[in-house]
Amino acid sequence: MADTASHVSFLPPILTFCGAAVVAVPLFRLMGLSAVLGYLAAGVVIGPSGLSLVGEPETIATVAELGVVLLLFIIGLELKLSHLWEMKRDIFGLGLAQLVVTTLCLGGAAAAIGFPSNGAFVTGVALALSATAIALQMLGERNDLQTPYGQRSFAILLFQDLSVVPLLAVLPLLATGLHAIEHDSLPDRLITVATTLSAIAVVVVIGRYGLNPFFRILARSGAREVMTASALLVVLGSALLMQEVGLSMAMGAFLAGLMLAESNFRHQLEADIEPFRGILLGLFFMSVGMSIDLGLVRERWIILAIAAPAIVFGKTLILSLLSRAFGATWQDAIRSGVLLSPAGEFAFVLIPFARGLGLMSGPDAQLVTALAAITMLLGPILATVIERSLRFREPDDTSPEQAPLPGQEGELSSRVLVIGFGRFGQIVNQVLLAQGIEATVIDKDVERIRDAARFGLKVYYGDGTRLDVLRAAGAERAEVICICTDHPDVTLKIVEIIHQDFQNARSFVRAYDRIHAIELMGMDVDYQIRESFESAISFGRATLEELGFDAQTAETSADEIRKRDIARMVLQKAGGDMGGAELVVGAKITPEPLLKPAGKARGLSAETRDILNEGIF
Known part of the structure; x- marks a missing residue:
């Protein structure tokens, strides 16, 4: 039988996270700042560089990534395939342009300060990606996800998530050169592609034709906890399947949600997943805060103090210009630009992966990691300031772009x-x-x-x-x-x-x-x-x-x-x-006539007269 102390040992970190969240988040919200900042600050305080209340933030980060997975599932639930097709210009046009232009600018800046070419490329890509969790959390807090700038921002984030898979495939080629291409035979590459497409097809087919009957059977049982378990089963199962074939877990969850967007069980699934999403997403933000090495920050504070604001303002400028070129108003272009200015969660995946392949040195990788984390702190602050300024200047929003987007006039605008x-x-x-x-x-x-x-x-x-x-x-x-x-x-x-x-x-x-x-x-x-x-x-x-x-x-x-x-x-x-x-419970209102009866009631049978207490004729 397990020792009681072994069970108790799980409680201190749990209490630490809960305590940090309930103190930091309300405090930041009282100051008018995003809850994301509260979680990030709490992570810095309790992490190894702060009070060292949590000793292994890497372990926590692995679990916390499920928060991003559940977030993408809920986003998928709120979309429809028809509407996603209407967003193809923003996804594959604006999204591709943002990633390419930003990677070239940031990678060029990294090369200019002495990074090797491969390391500069990894740095440019890692910092060009945006924080999906932060952006979607802030859009949700503002209730702006369905606005034009919210949809454009989501389209860019979706393209970035799609691009992570080919990026992870390209990095080994950079590390080994043409030898990797020769070593990996054509049949092997075709098998890999076929496996990936098959996994996507499995998720799509099961989601489209199998989940509705599945949930219908479970719903007949009337057991609420079974519906919750089944929702988690669908999300985590699709995420695991995508991970096994080399794709993003978040992408698998998004596909599952997208297939259920038309389901009759959509609202119940969203309600069942939401509590887990909120807790794990907050844990993810705290894990990002814990990853900031304050010792490195103190040692190289001049570079970080210059580079972090430069990246945030640079990404804001690039994306604002691109969004404007794709038809957004200046106000919406700036909103999208500043919202997506922080580096993304996948930076913490790409950088260690590149370091393990020898594409980056240890000190350079630590510097870029700290830089990505600091942009996650600065970005939401700047986004909050810009949003307040724009809303102050536009008290009456009469822009025609604020109308519901095509395909969303029904339920989303339901009165x-x-x-x-x-x-x-x-x-x-x-x-x-x-x-x-x-x-x-x-x-x-x-x-x-x-x-x-x-x-x-x-x-x-x-x-x-x-x-x-x-x-x-x-x-x-x-x-x-x-x-x-x-x-x-x-x-x-x-x-x-x-x-x-x-x-x-x-x-x-x-x-x-x-x-x-x-x-x-x-x-x-x-x-x-x-x-x-x-x-x-x-x-x-x-x-x-x-x-x-x-x-x-x-x-x-x-x-x-x-x-x-x-x-x-x-x-x-x-x-x-x-x-x-x-x-009063159990009391009854005696029925009474609304008009005065013309005569006295008469029973027409012996039984009836007995009920009415009438005498025998």
Whole structure:
């Protein structure tokens, strides 16, 4: 049996990371700075160059890289293949131009200060790549990922991630020259290419045709933790497969997310992955902070003090000019440039790899590593300052580019969120569709999701009582949230969440019965209606017309009953003589006539007269 102390030994580093995060991140947010800076600063403090509370940052970095993997999976979930194809100009045009031009400029500068040619190339490439995690985290904090500059920035980051694989293949060729080409036979190279393409095809085919039925089976079990485990299985499995064939783990996760972007289970998957993503991504940023060697910084501070700001401003200038050439406004071009100015996570992969191949000396590799880490500290600070300046100068953003991008007008700009797709919710959606409003619909019944296909609607699997699911479904952007669930207690729970966390949205609620409606009125919902009241009113009106009453008279009678019912409910809500006793659990409101009966009730059978306590005729 394992010693208890061996288990306890895992706790100090965990407590160290948690303590550093809960102190640094709120402090930096109070100062108006990004949470990324808080994590980076916390890593510096607790790392080997600081208080040495964590002795092996390399081990932590290996685990923390999963944060980037999960981040790319969620980004893939938020995209659609059609929209990705529309971004091809920015991905393969702007992305390629940025990488080539920036590599030439930074590599040339490295060669000018004495780096050998191979080392200068590695330095230029490593510093030309941008920090995917930092950029996407800041875009998420600003809610700017779907803006034009956010999409252009993401396109560049995506191309950079794609380029890492061929870069890792090129570096060994630089180290061994033409001999590597001769040593690696043509059949071997063809096998490698075929293996890579096959792995991509496997992820695409399984993601496109196999995951929806898989999640549908799991959803029927009703076990929430199984859905969470399956989400992690899909992400980590696709990441591992890509890594085994020499591709990026992040790319595998992105492909898996992209294949699930049209899935009915998308919102639930995003909500299940989000907590793991946030924790591991914060851990990644702290590991970057721990990698900064303060001793080297003190020793070569003059070079670093000049080079780090020069790289940040240089990359900002290059990318701003290129973005402008590709049609961006100057404001958006500057935003993209400064956002992508820090060196990227893959710099910490390429530099050690190049050093192991002999392309860089140890001191040069340490210098470039420290330089990359320092740009990760400076970049977010400059990005925050520039963003504040641009927003101050543009208080009213009326730019036509801020409109939703093609392919995203539907869900991303959805004005209505409908929770529940039963018989009631289906009719609500039909009315909305009649005016071209495509609501985002959430339901946790698998059969209802399958039925939605016949309605031409997109319904997502998810538990509407979960705050994370509501956020993933866009509740923060919705103008109206329609709660059409079947069970009163579920409805009340959702109303409480909406009033507490989504006060921007108006709440329209389906009430089960009179007692439920009065309770909802006490919760100050914007609108409520009993599920059977209006249908019963319409039924009675139709009966009057069939009996010979004209339509106007029947409608007047229906309106009179509506008015009396509303007045009675207001009195019952206020309490009156009952003093609110009707809302006590287990209590019942006795049905009472809204109009005075013309005569006394009479039982028409002996059993009925006995129930009514009438005498025997």
